[in-house]
Amino acid sequence: MKIGDLKIETPIILAPMAGVTDYPFRILCKEMGAGIVYSEFVSADGIIRENxxxxxxxxxxxxxxxIGIQIFGSDPDVMSKASRFVFDSFRPDIIDINYGCPVPKVTKKGAGSAALQDLCLMDDITAAVVESVPEIPVTVKMRSGWSDNSIVIPEVGHRLENIGVKAVTLHPRTTKQRYTGKANWNYIRELKDSCSIPVIGNGDVCNTEDMMRMFEETGCDGVMVGRAAQGNPWFFKNAVAALNGENPPPPPSLYDIAMTCxxxxxxxxxxxxxxTGSNMMRKHFSNYIKGFPGASNFRQRLVTAPDLDSMREALDMFIDASMTVEDQLAEV
Ligand SMILES: Cc1cc2nc3c(=O)[nH]c(=O)nc-3n(C[C@H](O)[C@H](O)[C@H](O)COP(=O)(O)O)c2cc1C
Known part of the structure; x- marks a missing residue:
């Protein structure tokens, strides 16, 4: 897949996730084979205030x-200045515009998926960003519409393409749906048929079988994965093997999981x-440590450890236990 002039080795992409896809997690996913990683969404207002x-x-x-840096905002001028600032200060490979966030705190201010209700504003914001960073491709991540009565697919596809957007990611739920129901992959197919820039499908890909099915059913150029990668950066290793027609790699051992934690x-x-680091890690521990005998015990200790020292102690116990189990398995 190519996004503008940018060649993407593997069309499997880590989704932007606020509070999750910071650089520690992105590095792990990248090492496992993610073709592009995206930052969590970043406020354009905050950027130009240099917060x-x-x-x-x-x-x-x-x-x-x-790497793509995702920004959100509602004012074309602020979005333009923010993207220029990001490029000048950090030199990412892609700027992505968020037209998907359904959270009222964001949409009330006209940002995120609010733009799906006003395609002229979407055009203005998009054009302002595209013009401000001619050096790199601009991509867009969006939902299928504000509600079932106002689906904007496929119209937005050629609209965004004409403005100069180099790829569109579609999470085909509506804003009103938030995360309920199912992502309607038919809209990914419709979007793909309506424009010639790469379309990245997203939504409800839980495993590599889903990923292959999304490619087949929608004809999309890339697949973006969010929740299935949480606590499971190995997702990308499996995905690369599946795309190459290889057997799935052996699942991570308990020791691999412990050392990755x-x-x-x-x-x-x-x-x-x-x-902040230890508080954030509690959430990650609960994503990593599940699905094996004794998991709930270790998870409980790590998640409820009152301070950094006791967290480290609980983690050391988990590492020791994972080695013992490995030894026992090796003897069998
Ligand atoms: C915790 C969390 C945070 C998210 N933050 C963002 C975000 O900052 N920007 C964005 O475009 N989407 C965000 N999303 C949406 C995901 O990128 C993705 O579109 C959605 O989870 C559907 O994909 P999945 O079924 O593979 O998880 C977030 C999702 C989750 C679960």
Missing amino acids: SKTLGLIRFEESERP ARHFDLLLENKGER
Whole structure:
């Protein structure tokens, strides 16, 4: 797949997820084979105010490339200045515009998926961003419409293409649907048929079988994966094998899981500091540690550990136990 002039090795992409796809998690997914990683959404207002917390969300490592930074906002001028600032200060490979966020706090201000109710505003925002960063491709991530009565697919496809957008990701739920019901993949097919830029399908891909089915049923150029990768960066390893027609790699051992938790934890502490890093890791532990005997016990200890030292202690216990289990299995 090519996005503008950018060649993408593997068309399997890590979805932007607020509070999840910070650089520690993105690095792990990239190492497992994700073809592009996206930042969580970043406020254009915060960017032009040079708010340090906001700018912290944009930081990335060279090894993550190709990386897209996703921004949201409702004012074309602010979006234009913000994307220019991001390019000048950080040099990402892609700027992505968020037209998918359904959260009222965001849509009430006219940002995120609110643009699906006003396609002229969407045109203005998109054109402003495309013009401000001619050096790199601009992509868009969107939902299928505000509600079932106002679906904007396929109309937006050629509209965005004519403005100069280089790829569109579609999560085919409506804003009103939030995360309920099912993603309607038919809209991905309709969008694909309506424009010639790459279309990236997203929504309800839980495993590699779903991924292959999405490619087949919709003709999409790439598949973006969100929730299925949480606590499971190995998703991308499996996906690459499936795309190459190879047998699935062996599932991660308990020891692999424990060591990945430890690495993720270290990266988070380095990136976010002790307090925020350890709080964020609680959520990640509950995603990693499930589906094996004794998981709930270890999970409980890690998630409820009152401070950094006791969290480290619980993690060391988990690592020790994972080695013991591996030894026992090796003897069988
Ligand atoms: C915790 C969480 C945070 C999310 N944050 C964002 C975001 O910042 N930007 C965005 O475009 N979508 C965001 N999404 C939506 C995902 O990118 C994706 O479209 C959605 O989860 C459907 O894909 P999936 O079924 O593979 O999870 C978020 C989803 C989750 C679960």
